[in-house]
Amino acid sequence: MVRRPVAGILAIVLFTEGIGIALLNWFLGVVVHRQKMSLAGLDPSMMSVSSKAGGVVFGLYFAVCGLAALLVAVRDRSPSGIWRILLISAAVVHGLLGAFTVGLVGWGAFAYMMVVLALVLLTLMTYDRQGGPADAPPADGGAGDGDGPLTSPAASTTP
Numbered sequence: 421m422v423r424r425p426v427a428g429i430l431a432i433v434l435f436t437e438g439i440g441i442a443l444l445n446w447f448l449g450v451v452v453h454r455q456k457m458s459l460a461g462l463d464p465s466m467m468s469v470s471s472k473a474g475g476v477v478f479g480l481y482f483a484v485c486g487l488a489a490l491l492v493a494v495r496d497r498s499p500s501g502i503w504r505i506l507l508i509s510a511a512v513v514h515g516l517l518g519a520f521t522v523g524l525v526g527w528g529a530f531a532y533m534m535v536v537l538a539l540v541l542l543t544l545m546t547y548d549r550q551g552g553p554a555d556a557p558p559a560d561g562g563a564g565d566g567d568g569p570l571t572s573p574a575a576s577t578t579p
Contacts, residue, residue: 423546427493430539431486434510437536438482445475485510489543498547511540 449471451457456464488503499507518533 423543424493424496426539426546427489427543430536430543431489431493433536433539434482434486434489438479438486441482442475442479445471445478449475482510489540492543492547499544504544507540507544511537511544514540 449468452464452471453468457467458464459467485506488499488506491503492499492507498504514533514537518530518537521529521533
């Protein structure tokens with residue numbers, strides 16, 4: 421249905437975002453180093469190295485979150501364990517980044533962050549709790565499938 425394509429698109433977006441964040445921070449580190457910029461007396465080379473390291477770490481984080489989404493798309497199962505935690509943390513990060521980008525960058529960046537947040541939430545919520553596809557038939561043989569009135573087993577017994 422729509423689960424696999426959403427998870428696949430999310431994986432592509434997160435991989436692209438990870439590469440973009442890493443390259444942006446690397447570029448900022450190069451600019452700080454070449455311009456010998458300093459903030460409140462901090463060493464420019466230390467600022468350059470920490471910008472590059474932060475970009476690589478944050479880029480790897482998004483790449484691992486993209487791997488989690490890719491595994492969901494390939495397996496067509498709900499993420500579990502650490503993969504689910506990573507996708508939940510990616511949702512939180514995109515929510516916070518969306519809130520910050522409204523004032524700093526503008527509404528376009530906010531819209532992008534909210535689209536990524538929606539993709540993450542769709543990936544997390546379109547699978548049921550047991551780990552199988554959401555549209556799989558119930559294990560009890562169809563009770564509650566909408567074909568008839570809902571009755572409990574105790575109510576259907578007659579004396």
